Amino acid sequence: MEELNKISYLDYNATTPIDPRVFKAMLPFLKDNFANPSSTHHFGQSINGKVKQAREQIADFINAESNELIFTSGATEAINIAIKGIAESYSNKGKHIITLSTEHKAVLDTCKDLERKGFEVTYLPVQPNGLIDLVELKQVIRPDTILVSVMYINNETGVIQPIKEIATLTHQNGALFITDATQAVGKIEIDVDALGIDLLCFSGHKMYAPKGIGALYVRNKTKLTPQTHGGGHEQGLRSGTLNVPGIIALAKACEIASEEMALNQRKISALRDKLETEFLELPNTSLIGDLENRIFNTTNICFKGQDANVLIGRMKNIAVSNGSACSSAVIEPSHVLKAMGLNDDDAFASLRFSLGKYNTIEDIETVVNKIKELTQPNFKYA
Incomplete structure (x- = not known):
């Protein structure tokens, strides 16, 4: 420091900055405990056990099941996997997506890309204080709406959106709800089940863990079409060797944040x-x-x-x-x-x-x- x-x-x-306690926790996995957790030998499986333990700890932090957590390089990748994966999986139901005009560029640019592929996106305006107008959301949501995406806490203004109310309204109309919770996880208590969140994205480097690690929560039975291929890691949704030091660091950051x-x-x-x-x-x-x-x-x-x-x-x-x-x-x-x-x-x-x-x-x-x-x-x- x-x-x-x-x-x-x-x-x-x-x-x-990385919390010194987080750095201390991840250091052995940068040096001595370097095995690939996907390897079948004892060394690899011992590291896999540590990853499983970390996954459970991080999932518990947001009141999720461990099999609902997908590790990514950060929130931007998680957002891409989630929004594009939902779009492909549910396109037979409809091709309409709703988001806010104040979302992070990771959401807005992903939606723009989907528009080029035939999806229709409604970019809802916000009120002068930055909050969503729930009446307007209710007016624009349609039978062919498949996804509503609203950031939990805005990164520029700190405005907190009424997530539970948005999720309830979304579900009443048969759509899924995703939130970019990058500025929320680690700062406030989050219970994905109580809030009715279907998908949630966050990054380690916003909560005193290193850059290059993040996670995507996907509620069980929610279908996602994989966006990358090559090994079937993370339930086939994010192929690639796991960032073990980052995962250990993220778990430690969650532990410290909870305390x-x-x-x-x-x-x-x-x-x-x-x-x-x-x-x-x-x-x-x-x-x-x-x-x-x-x-x-x-x-x-x-x-x-x-x-x-x-x-x-x-x-x-x-x-x-x-x-x-x-x-x-x-x-x-x-x-x-x-x-x-x-x-x-x-x-x-x-x-x-x-x-x-x-x-x-x-x-x-x-x-x-x-x-x-x-x-x-x-x-x-x-």
């Missing part, structure tokens, strides 16, 4: 509230999203008249974001903020602050003081 101490890192929604979730919520929300209070006292600032239905670690603030990219570039040793890390190389206004009704100038003037368990009050003070300095009317760039 030495490098992290050199910067004020408020970009945890993009990625998190520390309440503590993290209290600590991080207090820091987030402090940050907001300081910024919203400034003129021409406003909070984007919903004050009630949001995650405790995220705030998106518009600094009207500013250029977020310029601010980020002027903040040495400070890490914040102007949108999703997965599309940050594209110089265009956030599609999420635009969908919520912001104009281009205000979207370009907005910064996302996403906090994590290693943040301190000193981080908050450093970021607040620097942005106040950069946004004062008489500030002159060197």
Whole structure:
């Protein structure tokens, strides 16, 4: 964590540092315990036993059965496997899919690809606070709708969607429900059974595990057409040698999150509230999203008249974001903020602050003081 101490890192929604306990747990599987879990010899089967144990632990974390969990390289791959797999498996019932205009690009781009293959996709708008309009969802869902896809917690605004209500409405109309829970797993308790979720995707690197490991929950009896072939791993849905160190790390991250979730919520929300209070006292600032239905670690603030990219570039040793890390190389206004009704100038003037368990009050003070300095009317760039 030495490098992290050199910067004020408020970009945890993009990625998190590996928890030292997670790193310690995965290290033996990078070195000595290297056998392929698919091998039939004793060494391989001993590693397979560890994978099974980890699978059970991760599944239990979201109240799923172990055979309902498919390991992937991350949420993006899980989303592709799920949405495309459902589309192919249920195309005889219909070719209509519903999603939100504020979804992650992994969902939106996958849906665009399916449109090119003859599927019809409805991209529902959201309300100004970023929440879905359930009445509108009820109006657009049809007998030929096969899938509704809604992100659990938005990565840019932290808005939490009413997942249980969406799932209930979806099922009442004979469709399946999938949620991208990348920003939810590890932060809040999730019970896929109680919520009525059919498919759920998440990534390890958003919850203090390494990059390159994720999972897809698929409720039993849900049919998916495989998108990759070559060995029949993961019940034939994700062929390829398992990332054993990543799987062990993800299980450990789930264990730690289960033990520390309440503590993290209290600590991080207090820091987030402090940050907001300081910024919203400034003129021409406003909070984007919903004050009630949001995650405790995220705030998106518009600094009207500013250029977020310029601010980020002027903040040495400070890490914040102007949108999703997965599309940050594209110089265009956030599609999420635009969908919520912001104009281009205000979207370009907005910064996302996403906090994590290693943040301190000193981080908050450093970021607040620097942005106040950069946004004062008489500030002159060197």
